[in-house]
Amino acid sequence: MSQSKPVTPQSHVVLVDGSGYIFRAFHALPPLTRKRDGLPIGAVAGFSNMLFKMLKDQKDESRPTHFAVIFDASGQTFRNDIYDLYKANRGEPPEDLVPQFPLTRDASRAFGAPAVEMTGFEADDLIATYARQAEALGARVTIISSDKDLMQLVSDRVSMLDPMKNKTIGPKEVEEKFGVSPDKVIDVQSLAGDSVDNVPGVPGIGVKTAALLLDQYGDLETLLERAGEIPQKGRREKLLEHADMARVSKKLVTLKCDVDVDPVLEDLGVTDPDVEQLFDFLEEMGFRTLTARVRQALGEGVTDGIRADDTKVEVASPATRDRYPNTVFDxxxxxxxxxxxxxxxxxxxxxxxxxxxxxxxxxxxxxxxxxxxxxxxxxxxxxxxxxxxxxxxxxxxxxxxxxxxxxxxxxxxxxxxxxxxxxxxxxxxxxxxxxxxxxxxxxxxxxxxxxxxxxxxxxxxxxxxxxxxxxxxxxxxxxxxxxxxxxxxxxxxxxxxxxxxxxxxxxxxxxxxxxxxxxxxxxxxxxxxxxxxxxxxxxxxxxxxxxxxxxxIKVDRAELARLSSYFSQKMAGLEAEAHEIAEGPFNLGSPKQVGEILFDKMGLEGGKKTKTGAWQTGVDILEDLADNGEPLPRTILNWRQFSKLKSTYTDALQAQINPETERVHTSFSLAATTTGRLSSSDPNLQNIPIRTEEGRKIRDAFIAEAGHVLVAADYSQIELRLLAHMADLPTMKQAFADGVDIHALTASEMFGVKLADMTPDIRRQAKAINFGIIYGISAFGLAKNTGVDRGTAAEFIKTYFEKFPGIRAYMDATKAEAKERGYVSTLFGRKCHIAGIRERNPQRRAFAERQAINAPIQGTAADIMRRAMIKMPDAIASVEGARMLLQVHDELVFEVPEDRADALISTVKTTMEHAHEPAITLSVPIDVEAQAATNWNDAH
DNA sequence: GACATCACG
DNA sequence: GACGTACGTGATGTCG
The missing domain is CATH 3.30.420.10 (Ribonuclease H-like superfamily/Ribonuclease H)
Incomplete structure (x- = not known):
């Protein structure tokens, strides 16, 4: 921390007005939040950057010898005894700023600058005391602040630095502002008052008039005594009437220069910060750029040292090295x-x-x-x-x-x-x-x-x-x-x-x-x-x-080409149809033109605008219009489906066939998602169509070599099983153990329908709810997905929570954990950091909370899949000719000689179903369904 | 390069 | 009381 060091005429004492700075930084800087969890840290970031700059950028001759950051102590000060309305018009500090006060003090200490505050005194009084003491000893003083109340301290030796504007304030600048020399600033303020601090002053007298009067009469006391001589009636009467107010104001604005300060001035000597502590703080705050800058500054210091005196620097200990990597590249x-x-x-x-x-x-x-x-x-x-x-x-x-x-x-x-x-x-x-x-x-x-x-x-x-x-x-x-x-x-x-x-x-x-x-x-x-x-x-x-x-994976190029031309034909027909209905040509591929046709030209109801002001023409909107009997939206949707299938799949995939291998090779990213899932690109083989009949045809083109078959092995309901385990849902766990249809079971629990009487529609709704829970359910989302109204959806959720107690506890605990730690964990200990979990904006926070609820479930499933994959090469080594080709989150695709398909299926099933063991034990069985066929479509 | 849209789990 | 909302991805076409 700081050390005792005498103050001499060579000393440079730097005093930072900490409280003033953070209020200003809070309003001037963008509302930065800690990425990890949304904790507001804008002012702390600005403050830390400023401290770093002060300690590093100062040139040698102006480098501080003594340094302190000074804060207002909370509570009343002696000024409230003089005038009970002092600063009475100050409201509470903004909610987002409050948690930053203690952090700012932490920042000071981390940079090795003592954080000084004393009950009963404002920061300004402490600054005044240190400044006057240092000045008396012949030292130079720099006050980091833009607060005009401190300008009374400015002199030959004492200057101010506005940290936001990086502007130095000396006697000249003070005179520009107040119209008088620094020693008369107090008198001007006593007359002019200050609405910000609620200093009364003399009504009707501002800074300009005050400076003028003081110029004529010398000082405040003389002015007040001779007020009767003032020719202008208004000024004269105001001054006579409010002379006492002016005197009270003077007491308020005059800074106290004789506080019995602790620590004493000499004890503010600058030392190098504790590197370990500094990096701990910067890391805690998530200040990546600043961390790197500090490292670089420290690194440069070391190299300079090596070059300057050409002595060998002691090798840092491993612990220090970790915190303090060499960032100098040569x-x-x-x-x-x-x-x-x-x-x-x-x-x-x-x-x-x-x-x-x-x-x-x-x-x-x-x-x-x-x-x-x-x-x-x-x-x-x-x-x-x-x-x-x-x-x-x-x-x-x-x-x-x-x-x-x-x-x-x-x-x-x-x-x-x-x-x-x-x-x-x-x-x-x-x-x-x-x-x-x-x-x-x-x-x-x-x-x-x-x-x-x-x-x-x-x-x-x-x-x-x-x-x-x-x-x-x-x-x-x-x-x-x-x-x-x-x-x-x-x-x-x-x-x-x-x-x-x-x-x-x-x-x-x-x-x-x-x-x-x-x-x-x-x-x-x-x-x-x-x-x-x-x-x-x-x-x-x-x-x-x-x-x-x-x-x-092998892809049948001819099949894709056939599909491409089939889709082309369909598109051409639909395009003609659309142009006819719209009574004019337009580009069906342009959402902008589609919106204009539907809502401007045809004047259909139910249009919504996107945040950029364009008409929304997504599936939901167009479906609604089609349900109202409009023909064009359906035509557009059909065209879009074929357009998507052709451009993204049948055309693109042909181009992706590797000429040497005659197969399509995707690239899996191992570090792209926030949950541990893989992603697939160039081409993405994790989103090959399956949900619609026309789309599924594309899977016919994914085939096995002659004499071979594809085996697709899927985890069945793995996320719901994990939810049942993690949230401890006895009914659901039992259902999985018994192997009953889980969505039907849910429906039966919720709607009181016997399993035997289950209808597809009721089951479908229950299925949507089960998915919704995994996604961090909201009534709106559920309503949108099931087609029921919001009230009904809310009832569904309520019933679900009642029927499956444990869900509520899991969700609350997960949200609390995320908020406290900034991350949630999978059963294997993978951390998923949740950005924005401490956001004050309710929408963004709600979004983060849903992520927090989903991440352990999706992430644990991803971990299990990863473990299955790393065990798989050894496991299938016994099945000659078996190759693992693709992963689609809960599915693995293999290729194997036809006559060994059964052996592979049994091996794969076992490996996948026990992949989580022995690392974790689950209270639900894990089930894998696997099938073989000559193409990917039939393997499901 | 941003945006809207839509394919998958 | 209003607001905007399901979780995780990647590829494509417009449009400025």
Whole structure:
């Protein structure tokens, strides 16, 4: 904290008006909230930034020697004894500001600045006391404030700094504002009063008049004594009448300079902040940018130190290193490796350190199309190399011809022992990609860590997990952008065309960043208690999923082409029909034109506008119109369905067939969702149509090789089963144990209908309610989904809560947990951070609460699926020729020789149904349904 | 690049 | 009393 240090004429005392600052910051800055939970922290953020700036940016000669942040103590002050209405017109502070008061004090302490407050005194009095004392000792004083009440303190040695405008206020500026020198400011204020502080002053006299009068009569007392001499009648009478008010006002505005301050001035000596404590605070607040900046500032300080006195700096302890990563990147130390000798050196270094970041450079983002172009290794901060292996350009000054580089086979032969050595950990960022490429060169790096997945286990829902984001978030360092070395647009170079110098600068840095991320993030897994999630679930996903992606799935191109033309025909017919009804052509694909036709031209009722002011033409609206007997909306909806099916599926999928494998290879993202689910893209094979008959036809085109079948295995009602377990719903658990139709059971419980008398319609409503509960139900949402009115929906929910006590408790407990911790957890301990859970805006908070209710359920199901997937390669090894191809959240798709389908089904079913064991025990059975067929449609 | 829409679990 | 609402994704077409 601070230390005792004498105040001398060389001293610079900086006094921050903490209370004044936060009120101003609160109103001036955008209403920032902590991402994790919505806690309002705008003023604290502004305050922390300001403190950092004060302590860091000050040039050497103005760097503070003494520093304190001064706050108003709550409660009455001596001024209320003088004038009971003092500051009486102040309302309560804004609700969003209140929780920030204590946090601001925490911020002060975190930055090593004592937070001073004393009961009975305002911050201004304490500032005045310190300032006058320091001034008397010949020191310079800077008051960080824009409060005009403090301007009376300004002198040759005392100046003010407006922190928001970054404007210095000296005697000149004070005179501009008050029309008098700083020593007369009190007198001006006594006369003019202050509506903000409720200082009365003399009615009718403002700052201008006061300055004029004081100029003529010298000071307040003289003026009041000689008031009778004033020629202007109005001023004269006011002054005579309110002379006492002016005297009282003077007592109010005069700052007390003789407070018996604690701590004393000398004890405000500046020391370096406790780094550990500072980072704890910044992390707690979620100030990522500031954290990174502080780190960088500290980092620069260290390097400067090394260079300045050329002495070796003591190596930081592991604990300090974790908090205090090296964020200085020095590209000059990267090496381009062009010989076996040098490669051997780097491999030896990796064996020494036992940890090596590995990053591949290729000529394509698609790991199946990608050819290896080079390999990078990083073994220590700034100690990284790039090994070009297949560069075709950049060899000479014109950028033509292949440069000197190692023979690829030779290099890979040398690298293989390192990549496969059990004692050397390979670290990658999104290692699934690299694994996919390595695989095609018969390399299988192991063991490995993936910094993207470490970040995901730690911070899902808080920040992204791409390398650039992570580097910026944790190191305030933006890696060289790919565009910078490759260019953009159609002239963008592929990596093999980039010159070696540029390539090394970019590639080695990626490996360097990756290694540093690993050093920084890996230890946090343990402190955040997510080691098990990472090690027992996520870390094994890359090689399993890379394999699935490599397998791909066979798609019947001719079938898709047939469907495309079928959909085209349908669309053409519907388009003609629509134009005829609308009595004119328009673009059915333009929601804007559709809205204008329906609501402006045809004047249909029931139109709603989107937030951008356009007509809403979504399914719900058009369905309603169609139900009212309008023909056009139905036509448009039908056209849209075919348009969607054609453009998104039958056309796009044909284009996605890999010419080499003749199969479609999706890319699964392992770190995209907030719940632990995977996502699929390029193409997305997790949203292939199934709900409508026309759409399902697309699944006919997903087929098995000749002599093989597809096996689709689905978890049955897994989320509802998990809800029954987690919320402890005995009736529902029993139903699952008995294997009865769960939606029918729900309907029977709720509506008192016997299972034997169940109708499809009643069951459908119960099903919608079951889903609704999982989603964090609202009467509105349920009504919209079931078609009943809102009142009825509300009744349904009420009944549900009565019939399944436990639901209410689960929801309340989950919301409370989310609010308290900022995250909720799955049964396996995966944390799902809920942004906005402490938002004051009721809509946004309600949204966060629904996420909080859903996340443990969806997330636990996702965890179980991940575990099934990582167990699957071993499990199906006994079934020759069986391959796992796709995952669709609660479904796995396999391909297997026809005669082994039964064996596979039995193995897969067992593996999936017990995937959660032994990590957790469930009070409901898990059930998997699996079927084989030659195409994906029939496998359901 | 934002927005609206719609495909899936 | 009004407001806007089911949870999680990705791809496509318009339009500015």
């Amino acid at each position: 590209h000059t130390k990267y090496e381009c490796v062009q010989s076996a000798d040098r490669l051997a050196h780097w491999i030896a270094r990796a064996f020494e350190t036992g940890v090596v970041a590995v990053d591949l450079e290729t000529d394509s983002l698609d790991s199946r199309a990608a050819n290896m172009v080079g390999v990078c290794l990083a073994v220590e901060d700034n100690e990284a190399c790039y090994v070009p292996l297949a560069h075709t350009g950049g060899g000479d000054l014109l950028g033509d011809g292949a440069p000197e580089q190692m023979d690829m086979d030779r290099a890979l032969e040398m690298l293989a022992p390192l990549l496969h050595d059990a004692s050397v950990l390979k670290v990658g960022q999104n290692f699934k990609y690299d694994l996919g490429v390595f695989k095609r060169y018969d390399l299988n790096p192991t063991p490995y860590d993936d910094t993207m997945l470490i970040s995901y286990a730690l911070h899902n829902g808080i920040n992204g997990h791409g390398m650039d984001t992570l580097s910026e978030t944790h190191f305030a360092h933006s890696p060289v952008p790919f565009k910078e070395i490759a260019g953009t647009g159609k002239n963008q170079k592929t990596f093999d065309q980039i010159g070696l110098e540029e390539a090394t600068r970019y590639a080695a840095e990626d490996a360097d960043v990756t290694l540093r991320l690993w050093k920084y993030l890996k230890p946090k897994l343990a402190t955040s208690q997510v080691t098990r999630v990472y090690e027992a679930i996520d870390r094994d996903m890359p090689h399993v999923v890379a394999k699935m992606e490599n397998e791909g």
